[in-house]
Amino acid sequence: MVQLNISLFFKKLKYRCDVLGGVIVNKNKCLYCGACVAVCPVSAIELIDTWIEINEDCNDCGICAKICPVGALEELK
Amino acid sequence: MKDHYDVIIVGAGPAGSIAAKTAAEHDLETLLIEKRAEIGNPVRCAEGVGKEGLKQFIKPDKRWIAADVKGARIYSPGGIKIEMSEFGPEVGYVLERKIFDRELAKQAAKAGAEVMVRTRAIALIKEDGFIRGVKAENIGDSFDIQADVVIGADGVESKVGRWAGINTTLKPKDIETCAQFLMTDIDVDSEYCEFYIGNQIAPGGYAWVFPKGKKEANVGLGISGSRTKLHPIDYLKRFVERKYPEGKTIEIIVGGVPVTVPNKTTTNGLMLVGDAARMSDSLTGGGIIHAMKSGKIAAEVASIAVKAGDPSVESLNEYERRWILEIGPTLQKSYKAKELLLKLNDAEWDSLAASIRGINFEELTAFGLLKELALRNPKLLWGLRSLL
Numbered sequence A: 001m002v003q004l005n006i007s008l009f010f011k012k013l014k015y016r017c018d019v020l021g022g023v024i025v026n027k028n029k030c031l032y033c034g035a036c037v038a039v040c041p042v043s044a045i046e047l048i049d050t051w052i053e054i055n056e057d058c059n060d061c062g063i064c065a066k067i068c069p070v071g072a073l074e075e076l077k
Numbered sequence B: 001m002k003d004h005y006d007v008i009i010v011g012a013g014p015a016g017s018i019a020a021k022t023a024a025e026h027d028l029e030t031l032l033i034e035k036r037a038e039i040g041n042p043v044r045c046a047e048g049v050g051k052e053g054l055k056q057f058i059k060p061d062k063r064w065i066a067a068d069v070k071g072a073r074i075y076s077p078g079g080i081k082i083e084m085s086e087f088g089p090e091v092g093y094v095l096e097r098k099i100f101d102r103e104l105a106k107q108a109a110k111a112g113a114e115v116m117v118r119t120r121a122i123a124l125i126k127e128d129g130f131i132r133g134v135k136a137e138n139i140g141d142s143f144d145i146q147a148d149v150v151i152g153a154d155g156v157e158s159k160v161g162r163w164a165g166i167n168t169t170l171k172p173k174d175i176e177t178c179a180q181f182l183m184t185d186i187d188v189d190s191e192y193c194e195f196y197i198g199n200q201i202a203p204g205g206y207a208w209v210f211p212k213g214k215k216e217a218n219v220g221l222g223i224s225g226s227r228t229k230l231h232p233i234d235y236l237k238r239f240v241e242r243k244y245p246e247g248k249t250i251e252i253i254v255g256g257v258p259v260t261v262p263n264k265t266t267t268n269g270l271m272l273v274g275d276a277a278r279m280s281d282s283l284t285g286g287g288i289i290h291a292m293k294s295g296k297i298a299a300e301v302a303s304i305a306v307k308a309g310d311p312s313v314e315s316l317n318e319y320e321r322r323w324i325l326e327i328g329p330t331l332q333k334s335y336k337a338k339e340l341l342l343k344l345n346d347a348e349w350d351s352l353a354a355s356i357r358g359i360n361f362e363e364l365t366a367f368g369l370l371k372e373l374a375l376r377n378p379k380l381l382w383g384l385r386s387l388l
Ligand SMILES: Cc1cc2nc3c(=O)[nH]c(=O)nc-3n(C[C@H](O)[C@H](O)[C@H](O)COP(=O)(O)OP(=O)(O)OC[C@H]3O[C@@H](n4cnc5c(N)ncnc54)[C@H](O)[C@@H]3O)c2cc1C
Pocket: B010, B011, B012, B013, B014, B015, B016, B033, B034, B035, B036, B040, B044, B045, B046, B047, B048, B049, B119, B120, B121, B122, B153, B154, B155, B156, B157, B158, B159, B178, B179, B180, B220, B253, B254, B255, B256, B257, B273, B274, B275, B276, B280, B285, B286, B287, B288, B289, B291
């Protein structure tokens, strides 16, 4: 039980970090082309169908944001 | 759906569908899975294809041919025009890929392959150092499907290779990032493809106008991933405002083209084909024909491996040997040429274009063009001489 709560705590912490320092997707801009998936050095992005998901492996390198053809990815400083 | 197949192919683009068709024709129990709900949509392509290359795989059919193209016009940054008629393998037809990709999948089905859409591979099944199938997800359900051989045909966003330990990550300089408008009500020459070069227009790439009939064209551009001061869509808006201010856009397409050379393409129980293997041409960005070629070879090799009961990497390396024989030298040369041309500034492009104004080309291909340029500009294109 304790273990479960700890892992939950870290997940939440990580989530906070993503929002504070990671990359966010503007779903109104993304045209689900998969270019960002191809350049991510840690394979953190997945193109599901008509949307992308970024997992906690993201190391905030910003490469995907530079590559996106429409600027749908934004680095949060 | 069964729980075991001879071969599973992930991705129903040109590479995957040709692989599935070929595998089924070789009497393999074949499954083709595609994560999209609709094969071929959205398109990620300018749809230009060489006639010769295409005819090796499918009989041309007007249902999926939007234009029959006779030549190409290339414009330097300063507007010098180079015209190549009967241009070689880079152009020939402009396809309607939504219909074309679907037709290829239908042919695979007709040959006996099972096809599943809205079915996404989410991982590989690994046992004793071998890939033995895929974990897939279909409308919320996930399940395991075993296979003797898995073929990764999952395009630019490929994960199959990476799941198997093959690093296919592209460096920014090894991807062209692209945007395209399908424009209507514009004046185009329906028999010519046009290319526009220039660091103001498309840094480290080019803009294209590929006709799709008399009043319609794919108008797009690609820029090097290492030169993205603006996003491709912004460069494209600028280009179109100047060139077709009255045109109407009826579709927006974006995407990335790998402009590199393949790394490894095989491991125990697995082969990578097409864009998943990074087989598009670095110079032109064309990838359809290479995708189909590699798909066909991979399926032929899978057939031998399955029948011999040996899907080991040694056995599957026959695939690597054969694609290197067929397209290896072209991929290498195009990559080297791309690296060199990336360094040219606009004035250098203009002087190159001026040097070949009005000449007749012996070899009407991108390489033919480069050869003439290198002959007349040995200093500027010194690095190219070994390629030609
Ligand atoms: C803007 C642009 C313009 C281009 N112009 C041209 C051109 O004019 N001529 C030319 O020859 N080439 C062109 N290309 C390149 C060409 O589109 C590709 O090389 C070609 O489509 C590669 O075919 P493929 O079958 O390997 O991959 P794709 O056609 O990309 O097919 C891969 C398929 O796999 C599916 N998939 C991915 N992951 C999974 C998964 N996990 N599970 C299930 N399915 C999955 C995808 O949904 C997709 O349908 C262009 C590319 C772009 C981006």
